[in-house]
Amino acid sequence: MRTDNPLHRCVGDEQEFLASSWGRRPLVRRGAETGERFTDLLDLPDVDHLVMSSGIRTPAFRLVQNGEPLAPSSYTTTPQIGGAPVTGLADPARVLGAIDDGATLVLQGLHRFWEPLRRFVRGLEAALGHTCQVNAYFTPPGAQGLKIHSDSHDVFVLQAFGSKRWEIHGSDGVLDLVLEPGDTLYMPKGTPHAATAQNVLSGHLTVGILTTSWREAITGVVREVLSDEAFDDRLPAGWHVEPSAARVELLAHLDELRGRLEKVDLDAALEQRADRFWTGRLPLLARGLLDRTRLAELDDDTVVRRRVGAACQQRLAPEGLRVFLGDRALTMPSWVAPAVERLASGVPVRVGDLDLDGQSRHVLVRRLVREGLLEVDG
Structure with missing residues (x-):
């Protein structure tokens, strides 16, 4: 059954994964058995849009072939905007030509600018407590982008479309397998691997987990x-x-x-590290301008909800309620804690239903909309 829990989508039974595979050994999960697909995160039309129409620039994308990077000058252009040169802009025709010749297209740092993956990564980070990143690899039939190599971080490979044959070197020998759409492969850091596309264009996401040791x-x-x-x-x-x-x-x-x-004080030391984690995430502010225009009309009948993927961790401290919102921390009066907890629940909330006086509830909601935790319904 499909779930919106990112870790469950990758591994299924989360506790079993953490006990048996996490940091220990590779794990394969088959989409044919689970009904999972990852095209909601990134599909071929999305890739086409990003590379052909969006004005993407290096280093957000690159091309590699047979383990070697192609010179950016062979697939980018430098137009002028407002009289200033814009370097590293994708040249769609030359990008397509390179792919026709066997090059692999790599999209880098998708967790920074592609909204479905921004939300996915935020949920995965909240589940694991470790920073995550996403690259994507699109390889033409029969081609190999990177030769056998290992990564300095754990990875989840999510096969989006097409298929790839993987060669994985582990303590138990060489694992040879083909990933089909919806399949997931987990590899601990340092696992040597290589992948080759099969008979159609193949696209997979690589979610890197930058663990804190x-x-x-x-x-x-x-x-x-x-x-x-x-x-x-x-x-x-x-x-x-x-x-x-x-x-x-x-x-x-x-x-x-x-x-x-x-x-x-070890508890305090761990809390400080957790605070840094909760304030070190990328902000999710899609619709932020739209929400600001709606604040002028906010009243008791306005309905707000937690922004999808928005981080919110709360802790009562001597100085008041500490609210961690991904890239910042707020300090609020402790007596607003029940209202903040309700607003952060993910359930739509009518402003007038908050157990605060009129001015206080309006001030609180406006603040949390501006800070990016809440969005205005409608």
Whole structure:
């Protein structure tokens, strides 16, 4: 059954995936068994529009063939707009010619400018707690864009249309398989792989998962402790002549570091990292101009709803209600928490039904529309 949950669309049973495959081994999920398709995220007509009609520029797209990038000058043009040169603009005729000759078209950073994938990635990030990105690869029949290689991050491969044969090298040997439309392939970082299109133009999405490691988390805590000026003391003059003479002082500083680490509020440290995650997402502001024009007519009968894909994490803190909206954090009076929770539920809400006085509910709704959490219905 089709679901709008991005992680479920990729892996099915989320808990089973996280327990058995996440960071461990490849996983294949067949669209023929699940009824899944990914053309709502990006289909061939969408690709045609982006490359042929939208004025896309490098590095948002590139062409590769047999593992080598083609020179951008061979498929781009530099027109002038307002008297200024616009470099790297797609030349549709030359792009098509290169594809006819076997080149693979790569669309890069789609999570930044293609709305269906912006929303998809936002949901996937919310489920995993790790930053995600999306590229797409469109390969003509029988061609190979990239030779066998591995990525420095985990990936989900979502086959959108056509088919590709994949060669995957893992600890259990070489896995040879063909992905058909609706199929998903998960590979942990460092998994060597290569793909070749079959008998028709093939398009797949590669969702990269830029995981945060414990090394990064621990380094962040240690770096915060080391920011104290007590660790700015210089090494003694002449230490380089007999390095071991500085051993006692080094041990003393390490003991000081160890003692301070034992006193670190780990919950607070993890909360700070979570705060950075919740405020490091790309904003989703489609219809933002339209919503602003509707604010002039906002009254108690206006209906608002949470913008699809908009992040909203709430936490009560000593300073009030902290509301994390993807790319920023707001601080509000704690007494608006029930109203914010209702507005963030995803269910359409009539402004007059909020349990606040008239002025307060109008101020709150206007603020959350302007901040991008809410959109005005209609």
